[in-house]
Amino acid sequence: MEKTSSIHASDINIIRKKHMRLFIAGLILLALIVVTGTITNYNHIDGLVSVPAALQWLFANMYFSGSTLSRLPTVLRLLWETVLISIVSTTTAAFFAMLFAIVGSKRTSVNGFLMYFAKLVASISRNIPVVAWALILVLSFGTNAATGFLALFFGTFGFLVRAFIETIDETSGDTVEALKATGATYPQVISKAVIPESMPQMFSWVLFMIETNIRSATLVGLLTGTGIGYLFDLYYKQLNYEMVSLITLAIVVAVLAIEVVSNWIRREIL
Structure with a gap:
């Protein structure tokens, strides 16, 4: 008691x-x-x-009339351009991020120097905001789609390297040790053990960054004069609130639709 x-x-x-x-x-x-x-x-x-x-x-x-809807095709075209830039920049950054993550992870690193170098490059890329990347790149490349792509690429690359490193570090070390014990080479260990086990979580991170970059691409477009961000800035400066409302609604619907699709994909692969 x-x-x-x-x-x-x-x-x-x-x-x-x-x-x-x-x-x-x-x-x-x-x-x-x-x-x-x-x-x-x-x-x-x-x-x-x-x-x-x-x-x-x-x-x-913030409302729009029936006459404003006649400009909807232009809005959708530039919105589709923004979505494509977001997807291409994210997937390209994911490819390079996976290479740097393999080198930067303690479980798969080749040597200490390369590991810390990969982490340093990713840290610099990650800690510079996407908006700052856009402003820096505009000075070199001008206002075009390539500038928006590169700004999203560098911001995404730094984040994904860190996420991928953590994902690889969480993989089972027993499988890696078992393959090494059988005489497997370094590329075989990566391709047969590390990547297959890490891929579902990596893919989930890529989907998350696609959602994030669609929002960021709108802001980047304001600075680079491309995509839906440029159209938003154009009508906002003209105080055309009907078009601003239509563009905002189109962006919200697109982001929600992509979020629904990505959530469904996550449920299927995780």
Whole structure:
């Protein structure tokens, strides 16, 4: 009976400690909100109060009439161009990312220098935002589709290298050791053990990046003058809110459709 009581008291103490940690974390978060608001001169109360007026303006202006629908084919054509650029840049980056991930993973690395070099290149690529890549590349390549492709490629490459390295590191080491024990060469170990086991999760990451890049491609298009982003920027500067609304709706529908398809594919392969 005494042992049961002591166990019960220990559980209560653990729960109390967790609640105390959550309370302290909440206070820290609240303090950060207040401090950042003070530094940036942002009033959170005024921001919340302005939400109803912002929504009222949105519903009053962001609509489109029947005449605007006549331009829908142009919107769909440029949207399709944006989707294709996103897919091509993601799949191309995935190919190179897989090569760097194989070299950069502890489980499959050739030597320490190449491993850290691959991680360094991926880290630099990943930590430069896609928008910054677009601005840098515009100076060299101008405003064209190639600039948008390269901006998405470099941003995607860095992220996928890290995701692929973690995926390879999580593969079973027993299969690799078994193949090495039978005298398998390094390419055989990669092709027969590492890649088959890692491929489903890698493919899931590629699908995730395609969804992400379709959103990013819209923003990149604003800077490179290509795709649906260029059309959005054009009509936004003209204060043509009907076309802006139509373009926004088309982008949302396209992203949701691709998300549904990618989720179905994930369920089939994972």
